[in-house]
Amino acid sequence: MIERTVTVVPEDGLHARPASQVVEAANSYDSSVTVGPAGGDSVDASSMLGVTSLGVGSGDAVDLTADGPDEQAALDELETILTTPES
Amino acid sequence: MTNPTQRPLIPDLIDLTNEPETKQEAIEALLDLAVDAGRVNDREQALADLQAREEEATTGVGMGIGIPHAKSEAVISPTIAFMRAPDGIDFDAMDDEPATLLFMLLVPESSGDEHLQMLSSLSRSLMHEETRTALLEADSVDRVESIILEAVEQ
Numbered sequence: 218m219i220e221r222t223v224t225v226v227p228e229d230g231l232h233a234r235p236a237s238q239v240v241e242a243a244n245s246y247d248s249s250v251t252v253g254p255a256g257g258d259s260v261d262a263s264s265m266l267g268v269t270s271l272g273v274g275s276g277d278a279v280d281l282t283a284d285g286p287d288e289q290a291a292l293d294e295l296e297t298i299l300t301t302p303e304s
Numbered sequence: 305m306t307n308p309t310q311r312p313l314i315p316d317l318i319d320l321t322n323e324p325e326t327k328q329e330a331i332e333a334l335l336d337l338a339v340d341a342g343r344v345n346d347r348e349q350a351l352a353d354l355q356a357r358e359e360e361a362t363t364g365v366g367m368g369i370g371i372p373h374a375k376s377e378a379v380i381s382p383t384i385a386f387m388r389a390p391d392g393i394d395f396d397a398m399d400d401e402p403a404t405l406l407f408m409l410l411v412p413e414s415s416g417d418e419h420l421q422m423l424s425s426l427s428r429s430l431m432h433e434e435t436r437t438a439l440l441e442a443d444s445v446d447r448v449e450s451i452i453l454e455a456v457e458q
Contacts, residue, residue: 230420232420232423233357233360233361234360234361236361237361237362237398240398241398244398260431264366264367264399264431265364265365265366265397265398265399266365266366266367266369266427266430266431267427267431269365269371269423269424269427270424270427270428270430270431271424272420272421272423272424272425274417274420
């Protein structure tokens with residue numbers, strides 16, 4: 218398992234489009250992926266309800282973990298989504 | 305929040321008899337509850353704001369739940385409306401699960417991130433199967449009201 222802490226850049230936070238991109242990405246890897254507020258309880262990143270429950274805003278730090286055969290690629294994609302401003 | 309008419313959820317905003325059959329019908333029917341309760345002063349504008357949010361990403365969050373929501377200039381005070389669709393309707397959820405529990409969250413444009421807090425509290429509570437089951441099985445508006453109020457006040 219690998220983990221990483223990133224600061225959420227999109228203005229909407231982990232909500233609306235960025236949230237659905239995270240869930241979509243998490244669903245596209247074999248690894249199990251979690252997301253949660255830094256130092257807090259994490260949820261399954263492949264669940265939209267779970268991700269919505271976090272209430273993570275722009276500028277908040279989140280802990281990401283991935284565990285599985287493609288964990289590196291999964292975390293890289295999640296980090297990209299969470300650190301890219303919305304166009 | 306001490307004025308009872310300003311509570312986000314009141315019995316008039318819960319309808320257990322109307323069972324919408326499509327996502328569009330659900331959004332319009334939930335919005336009508338808010339309009340009829342005097343929470344929205346421009347239905348067309350509120351609907352446009354709800355649809356804009358829906359186009360950005362679906363509010364079908366999975367596990368049988370749809371939570372269309374918007375921050376809108378047409379909204380007078382923070383509002384939660386609720387309906388059920390016992391047969392399940394397609395809400396474009398990523399888990400393909402038909403939505404049976406339908407919530408609408410509306411907040412005024414000036415309310416900062418209040419709607420996101422309501423959304424996260426409600427979602428957190430709905431992650432528990434017992435909350436979902438209780439809402440599906442509740443046989444009175446009062447029961448639904450107390451389950452949802454407990455959920456958003458956590």
